[in-house]
Amino acid sequence: MTDSVLHFDRVAIELGGRQILSPVELTVKRGEFVCVIGPSGCGKTTLLRAAAGFVTPSGGSVRRKGAPITGPSREVAFVFQDYGRALLPWRTVQANVSLALEAANVPAAERPARIAHVLRTVGLQAHAQKFPAQLSGGMQQRVQIARCLAQRPDVMLMDEPFGALDAMTRETLQDELARLVREEGLTVMFVTHDLEEALYLGDRVIALRSNPTPELPSLAALIDVPLPQPRDQLSTKEHPEFLRLRRELYHYLGH
Ligand SMILES: Nc1ncnc2c1ncn2[C@@H]1O[C@H](COP(=O)(O)OP(=O)(O)OP(=O)(O)O)[C@@H](O)[C@H]1O
Numbered sequence: 001m002t003d004s005v006l007h008f009d010r011v012a013i014e015l016g017g018r019q020i021l022s023p024v025e026l027t028v029k030r031g032e033f034v035c036v037i038g039p040s041g042c043g044k045t046t047l048l049r050a051a052a053g054f055v056t057p058s059g060g061s062v063r064r065k066g067a068p069i070t071g072p073s074r075e076v077a078f079v080f081q082d083y084g085r086a087l088l089p090w091r092t093v094q095a096n097v098s099l100a101l102e103a104a105n106v107p108a109a110e111r112p113a114r115i116a117h118v119l120r121t122v123g124l125q126a127h128a129q130k131f132p133a134q135l136s137g138g139m140q141q142r143v144q145i146a147r148c149l150a151q152r153p154d155v156m157l158m159d160e161p162f163g164a165l166d167a168m169t170r171e172t173l174q175d176e177l178a179r180l181v182r183e184e185g186l187t188v189m190f191v192t193h194d195l196e197e198a199l200y201l202g203d204r205v206i207a208l209r210s211n212p213t214p215e216l217p218s219l220a221a222l223i224d225v226p227l228p229q230p231r232d233q234l235s236t237k238e239h240p241e242f243l244r245l246r247r248e249l250y251h252y253l254g255h
Pocket of ligand 1: 016038044
């Protein structure tokens with residue numbers, strides 16, 4: 001179990017008197033990229049929020065490196081879809097990234113080098129002094145990702161991070177994230193509506209279904225994605241295995 005970063009141990013969640021997630025059993029290993037897909041309202045964000053310690057399961061528990069999660073932790077970073085609200089508009093790019101270091105009580109003398117490093121990692125070193133409103137949506141999302149990287153988290157939880165971006169920017173950011181994950185050895189749980197995005201990025205994809213019952217539980221499918229790395233927007237998406245998995249997931253999602 002040493003390489004288990006997150007373990008969902010029969011996690012069930014009720015909200016507003018309604019069963020959102022029936023018991024989910026899942027282990028996310030170190031360095032793994034797990035994508036979560038499913039129809040709107042099936043509980044994808046809720047599952048991620050439980051891993052972040054924002055929501056307490058009504059049954060079971062989420063464990064990080066073996067210990068139950070009882071609340072938010074700096075070792076778990078959360079990337080929101082809405083980068084506009086995640087960034088402070090009155091702080092520059094570097095000051096937004098600095099927030100993570102300030103929260104972690106990193107000594108002021110160490111901050112500039114760490115900020116410069118993560119901004120280089122996401123290709124924003126030339127924009128450190130700009131304010132969020134001076135950047136495109138894709139660049140603002142990179143700032144949010146840089147801020148999470150500055151935390152040096154154990155795990156990155158990403159909730160439809162590219163959902164608000166145009167198709168071309170989304171593909172660019174997918175490739176940048178995939179590279180970052182490889183280079184930094186990140187562990188990622190990534191929620192998306194987009195089947196192709198899930199298969200393109202994931203080592204594994206889990207599909208959730210809405211309105212779970214004991215016969216048809218939340219976890220509809222858990223599939224391995226054995227496509228070669230690094231992936232490529234054209235050849236990966238034309239790979240026969242990609243097309244086969246896409247068809248399989250499409251079926252699981254009840255189309
Ligand atoms: N705090 C809450 N109280 C009551 N119900 C809630 C609460 N938060 C979420 N829900 C409900 O739980 C269900 C699952 O929500 P969740 O946001 O996890 O779904 P999702 O799969 O991420 O949806 P989407 O793809 O639309 O973002 C929805 O029906 C939602 O209305």
